[in-house]
Amino acid sequence: MSTVYALLFIVATIVLVLGLARKIVQYAKTPAPLKIPTTPAPVTQAGVVMRMFREVVFFESLFKSTKWTWIFSWMFHMGLFVVLARHVRYFVDPVPLPIALIQPFGIYAGFAMVAGLGGLFLRRIFVDRVRYISAPSDYLMLLLLIFIGFSGLMMAFLIHTDVVMVKQFFDGLFTFSGGELPMDFALIMHLTLVVVLMIILPFSKLLHIPGIFFSPSRNQVDNPREKRHLAPWAKKLEES
């Protein structure tokens, strides 16, 4: 059974990395023929980096838009971020100091994450406009994340798993030396759902993760008069 999981993780990692890399290459290679930053926009590259930082870390545009969605999704994303950072200790030895320091916060972050997801789920059901635009996959994606968070919290509070054994398993995975997973229900559910998430990420709306960095309305410098912007295919029009 542990071997099956070892294989699953290897496959999921390959799918995730290659799938994402493929999309990133595709985005990078597709030209943006026109200057379309949503203005007012920064007039320098440094300004664009700041804009992107505010967007990625604080969800600036969403904050402007609707406070409820912003609160829920910021709780979820920041919670997930801290939880992921906390998880580093299961994969690295010795545990770096910052990771050790955030361990207690990781638990709260787990709750924040699940609460945020719950809020988003309820909003999707109860706001008629959001319900209208939701496909089954939109609900399932939230449920998937909720169950990942929930099973993780279960291990932290209800059914403790042998984390030393888990760490040995992943250590073994990295060194291809094998290792055994504790066969706890919560852990197996947790890991299975994480594998599913990793595999569907490059084929789903989770592509918003690389997408935001390639969004021309957010990543372009507002300098069209100063600097001529020309895509390769547009240049060909001039040569013909």
Next chain:
Amino acid sequence: MAKAKFETPELSEFVDVPNIEDGAMAHSTCFVAKPEHQEPLNFPGERVEDWHDKAIEKMGDLLSRYRSFRVYLDSCVKCGSCTDKCHYFLGTKDPKNMPVGRQDLLRKVYRRYFTFAGKYFPKLVGAADLTEEVLDDWYSYFHQCSQCRRCSVFCPYGIDTAEISMAAREILASVGVGQKYCNEIIAKVYKIGNNLGLPGPALADTLEGLEEDVYDEDEVAVKYPLDVKGADILLVTPSADFFAEPHVDGLIGYGKVFHEAGVSWTLSTTASEAANFGMFIGSYENMRRISLRVREAALELGVKRIVFGECGHAWRVAYSFLNTLAGPFDFLDPDYPVPQHICEFTWNEIQQGTLELDKSENDDKTLTFHDSCNVARATRMGDTPGGQFDIPRNVIKAVCNNYHDMEWDTIHERTFCCGGGGGLLTDDLMEIRVKGALPRMTALQNVMNEKGVTHMAAICAICKSQFTKVLPYYGMDMYQIVSVHQLVSDAIVLNRKTPPEEAPGYGEDDDD
């Protein structure tokens, strides 16, 4: 015009986010382009036999050419942030007028034909085949979008429905289902030089008439020159400025500002149109062809600077795209940005003190300013971000004593479109135009009630035409909409009795 067969929404103090009414605007459609409108633009005259395959092929082509299109189709998480931001949704309650609802009409087809999940699990991810009904929906709803970009301000990924609408319209036109209004106009630009099809002699007549009007009123020979070689400035302005109200009062104002600034300027017969409807239909090739006229006119007339008149989408193409489409402009005076907005020009002159302005001439009015969508969210004026909000207001405040802004969430980057932008300014789309004006009309009524505002100034030919038509539907007066340079025109004191064209040394190289 035939009496409207729809109800104008009632104005109240707030625009409530409505409950959705699926299909409320499904009946809205506009005339389809005829072969004579399509073919000059290099589109097939009528719907092609294999439209389905051709449409998918075109979508693939656009996906490989536009990063925005590809990234925006992939990235939407259906968070709902944009759902209450579109003026057309707020005015019609139709969920397909929610930005994401509109995008999904195309996204579902993208997913079906271009993504793994949509190919194998279409129901799960909301993917759908391209059918005749879907094509009809595209035609209807992508002509209910004014490409105003308000949704893109609030999207956490900056997804801009304008990009999707433009792509959809290009796909439609390329399978032979173009929109008559836009494509007929573009064909006119190619043939005659402007959207209205005003030929050179008519233009010259009109300008002569303006000179006489100004002379009758002010007894100063302000010139409105056409095709003058060697002039310093080429003015490119929307053709509505030549005769429509209140546009023409703006043109009179530009002429007076140039006159008082002591610069020589000219209009061009061949580039007598600032608007570029190539953008509305999403066609880079047509947008480029239209833009090149400006370059050719500038070269032919040997001007040193290019200035654009008051026009919203035109300023977007001019400010953001002109250098790309028709540049480089290294043959022009490098001391000035190319192109410049007339408001930038006027504001510079005001700061330098070359204009004498008598604000009291506008004391009969209390003004507010409507930020035109494409100026606000797709361009800039001056050197600093947000100049597109400040400079027109600065100009207004320099020529008027009474000014109040509308509600903060309806101006600047959050401004609402007038309801007629993006290729919708046609009578066959009157219902969506009237309903889409609801948020702006609400904000205007509020500032009228609370601050005693009497007039609303704008710097866009479409806004001006749209409001002239739509204000009466909401019980207001069509003359409440004014051009910014109409206000300048009223306040400016004409001190130069001799126009520069008649001054000695005109036409020779000068040293500045």
